[in-house]
Amino acid sequence: MIVAEGVTLIPLHIGGITLNPTLLWDESMAVLIDTGMPGQDKQIIEGMKRVGIPFENLKSVILTHQDIDHIGSLPAKPYIEGGRPLLKMELPEQLQHLLDNPPKVRVDHTLNYGDELPFFAGVRVIFTPGHTPGHISLYLKRDKILIAGDAFYCVDGELRAPTKKTTLDLSAAQKSITKFLDFDIHKVICFHGGLCTDGVNEQLRRLVRHNQVI
Secondary structure (H helix, E strand, O other): OOEEEHHHHHHHEOEEEOOOOOEEOOOOOOEEEEOOOOOOHHHHHHHHOOOOOOHEEEEEEOOOOOOOOHHHHOOOOOOOOOOOOOOOOOOOHHHHHHOOOOOOOOOOOOOHHHHHHOOOOOOOEEEEEOOOOEEEEEEEOOOOOEEEEOOOEEEOOOOEEEOOOOOOOHHHHHHHHHHHHOOOEEEEEEEOEEEOOOOOOHHHHHHHHHHOOO
C-alpha cells in the first residue's frame, strides 16, 4: 500500500496475523523500518517488487524495538545482537517455534532521541519507551507521517491505546504518546493495524486526554 511518494507499507501475513513494515525509497536507495517475523524475507522482497524497488536498493534497516515480530531475521542492542534473551517470549502457539533460534545481527548505529536522519527530506527519531524500554517512533517531516511502531495500534482506522498484555511499562507508554502532540501529524502507520488517516491529531489528543491505557 503506497502511503505517500516514496512511502509504502509492505503487509506481511503469518498465522492469521498481518504485520506492517514500512519501506522508504527514492531513485537511489531504500530503507526498511522493521522486518517482520523470521522467514518473511521473501514476502518483503515481493512487496518491494510490487512498487518497483529492486531488493539491491535496500541500503539500511531501522528497527523500532526488539520484539521478534519486528526484528525478523535481524535481532535492540544487546538483544538484537544476541547477547541477551529477548524481553518478550510469548507468541501464538502456532508461531512459538520462531523463538527457538532468534536472529542475531551486528548493529551499525544506535539512534538517539531527537536525531534527524539525513534522507527522504528528514526523518526525526522520537524516543517512545513503554512497549519496550528502547522503543522508538519515526516522524517523516515532508509528509507529516508518524511511523509509530508499537507505541499504539490501529483498528479500522481508529488509534487505540497500549494494552497491558503487550506493554512492559504502561505509565511510560502513556507519557510517550504525549510526545506526539508536539508534531503536526497527517497520517499514522501502526505496525499492528496499518494506516490511520482520519483526524489523527484529534485522535492523539483524545488518547492523552482520557489516559486510555488499559
